[in-house]
Amino acid sequence: MIDLDAISALKSEGAALIQSAGDAAALDQHRIALLGKKGRLTLLLKDLKSVAPDRRRETGAALNEVKEHLEQLFAARQRELARKDAALRLAGEWIDVTLPASALCPSFSPGSIHPLSRVQRELERIFTGLGFQVVDGPEVESEYYNFEALNVPATHPARDMQDTIWTTGGALLRTQTSAMQVRALEQLKPPLRIVAPGRCFRYERIDATHEHTFYQMEGMMVDRVVTVGHLIYFMKTLLREIFGFRPTIRLRPGYFPFVEPGFELDIWFQGRWLELLPCGLVHPRVLEYGGIDPKEWQGFAFGLGLSRLVMSRYQIDDIRHLQGCDLRFLKQFS
Numbered sequence: 173m174i175d176l177d178a179i180s181a182l183k184s185e186g187a188a189l190i191q192s193a194g195d196a197a198a199l200d201q202h203r204i205a206l207l208g209k210k211g212r213l214t215l216l217l218k219d220l221k222s223v224a225p226d227r228r229r230e231t232g233a234a235l236n237e238v239k240e241h242l243e244q245l246f247a248a249r250q251r252e253l254a255r256k257d258a259a260l261r262l263a264g265e266w267i268d269v270t271l272p273a274s275a276l277c278p279s280f281s282p283g284s285i286h287p288l289s290r291v292q293r294e295l296e297r298i299f300t301g302l303g304f305q306v307v308d309g310p311e312v313e314s315e316y317y318n319f320e321a322l323n324v325p326a327t328h329p330a331r332d333m334q335d336t337i338w339t340t341g342g343a344l345l346r347t348q349t350s351a352m353q354v355r356a357l358e359q360l361k362p363p364l365r366i367v368a369p370g371r372c373f374r375y376e377r378i379d380a381t382h383e384h385t386f387y388q389m390e391g392m393m394v395d396r397v398v399t400v401g402h403l404i405y406f407m408k409t410l411l412r413e414i415f416g417f418r419p420t421i422r423l424r425p426g427y428f429p430f431v432e433p434g435f436e437l438d439i440w441f442q443g444r445w446l447e448l449l450p451c452g453l454v455h456p457r458v459l460e461y462g463g464i465d466p467k468e469w470q471g472f473a474f475g476l477g478l479s480r481l482v483m484s485r486y487q488i489d490d491i492r493h494l495q496g497c498d499l500r501f502l503k504q505f506s
């Protein structure tokens with residue numbers, strides 16, 4: 173026999189149970205016991221037909237009202253428990269980001285800037301101070317920018333000096349940052365001053381001063397009047413700033429198809445001359461490839477051997493240390 177008092181008692185009993193559930197599993201058990209297939213309220217609803225017809229409507233409405241009420245309480249408690257759960261998890265995962273890393277992880281030892289990056293950043297600072305713009309370009313380069321537009325056609329013997337890895341699509345891993353020269357001429361109209369640091373690749377016999385992957389920094393200035401005097405001024409400034417003194421250098425003629433005249437600048441390093449900074453005045457044909465009229469504009473360019481500069485700056489006796497990932501080597505620069 174279902175009477176309204178029993179229904180009301182079930183309502184308050186159910187509400188108390190829901191409120192008392194301490195976690196999601198307990199709450200679910202109460203839900204099954206009250207509203208599940210064989211739950212107390214479900215059974216009462218099924219039993220409605222046993223109620224006298226004149227009271228059936230009123231009893232049914234009361235049961236449905238309790239059902240709705242309890243369902244709402246379940247949903248609310250479920251949300252409350254989920255919030256509590258998340259708060260607990262967060263409390264467990266909380267870290268004080270202001271603590272020094274060594275307090276969180278005693279074996280932690282901080283990394284440091286790689287000497288290559290350090291010198292590159294210094295050079296960028298020096299050259300931006302001299303009105304140069306730092307530009308970046310692709311390491312997977314087209315034959316056009318790496319050779320052709322630098323006045324090095326397919327048949328030119330200078331290509332033999334710079335063998336590299338080619339992709340099946342005819343592109344190549346750039347052999348020199350000079351590939352940025354015509355890209356810059358095309359994109360920036362003169363007067364312009366750029367430096368383009370970056371990674372180069374060559375199919376090379378590896379030794380203490382030659383790597384297959386190494387860094388260069390291209391420099392180029394194009395203006396109405398640019399002379400060898402300008403070129404030497406900027407190169408001397410760069411070396412003095414990087415070393416903090418005037419290193420011993422020598423300038424001698426050098427041949428590169430994309431400059432005329434061309435020079436090699438060598439530095440005295442550990443008892444011998446090291447080729448460091450080839451340079452020259454931009455060849456008129458390269459200016460033309462870049463869409464610049466060589467009768468109106470002149471320029472200089474240099475191709476600094478950045479990896480070698482790092483070697484001589486820090487007295488590193490073997491270029492292979494630079495990319496060897498040996499922590500004993502790297503820790504010396506922290």
Ligand code: FA5
Binds near residue numbers: 382386428449
């Ligand atoms: C060039 O790459 C020319 N693009 C340089 C240039 C630019 C000339 C602008 C004129 C005007 P070269 O092949 O000599 O030239 O390389 C330039 C410098 O890169 C070298 O002096 C050397 O310091 C460095 N270098 C070349 N090959 C390697 C290598 N395998 N490993 C480490 N450094 C290298």
